[in-house]
Amino acid sequence: MLLHILFMIGITVEAMSAALVAGRREMDWLGVCVIACVTALGGGTLRDVLLGRHPLTWIEHPGYLALVLGAAAVTMLLAPMMKRLRSAFLALDALGLAVFTVIGCNIAKELQLHWLIILVSGVITGAFGGVLRDVLCNQIPLLFRKELYASVSLLVGAIYMTAPHLGIAHDAGMVAAMAIGFSVRMLAIRYHWEMPKFVYKEDWE
Template identity: 60%
Template structure:
């Protein structure tokens, strides 16, 4: 089930990445690269940090084909994407939760400390979007007031805690995933934001 959700998530991420590339007038190569980085970049960075190989897209090259296909299909339906904006926001939220849980599981498999397990989930969930925004010259969503990284953090922390207390991985995944998804979707629905730090030097004009 998690694998099916992962395929849905990387497809949605690739399509939203293609839109970001299109706003910057990139060619089809640029569109594919941005899609790959967004959909697969979080897991790649995680694996590089933890020296965990092979990469998912090396072991499963079909992920590259799926994300490239989704990205190249996006221009064909770009005129309808505005109407589907909420759907893609929901799919992005699903992707955030799924990537976070997968990142936590992989860190557990290589016996990393609990704090790093949660950190691994956040990296997997958020890093691809950060890379996309940086390459498209946007302020990363992670650094704005959106409840995004915090939703990933709650998901990972709850998964680790429940798995430790009840020793039931599937239950921990389901509960943590539902809670994390609810937090992200409610933040979208009700426009919840994290507190902002606003500083202006008195000498600024």
């Protein structure tokens, strides 16, 4: 139940933040709604397609799609006020990353897949909605930049999967994974923690 509530909050926040990105790109209302849906539901959709899991989550639960569209519409109406909520958006986005990762891992785990596929499913669910958003908005995806984002998702998935082997109950392990992932992401934002960059320059002359 808690995971479901957090999921609803997560897709709402992702939809609203995506709508703001679309607004900066001066998209019309249809473009804003598409970007919001792709961001909030795209990671889970990509996961389900790759795993052959049908029906897709938002097709099985149309209410998720309605919630995302409603969040996008509210954002368009209240856009001038959104700047004041930047800190809240960052915190909720960090929470969403952790929640989506656990959900993705849990779904793949229920399908009894290899541990590596479970981990990848968590990262896809947690981070690839943002990748699709950035690609459609002609930006370098956050996942491929130096910020700690996908690495946080990997950490959450690893903790979630390791917890049962340490004798930790499922729910406790799930909460611990999300709490640690959320904390690391927030600390990374606060202290500008970054992944090392690969820079290759060569003089061909």
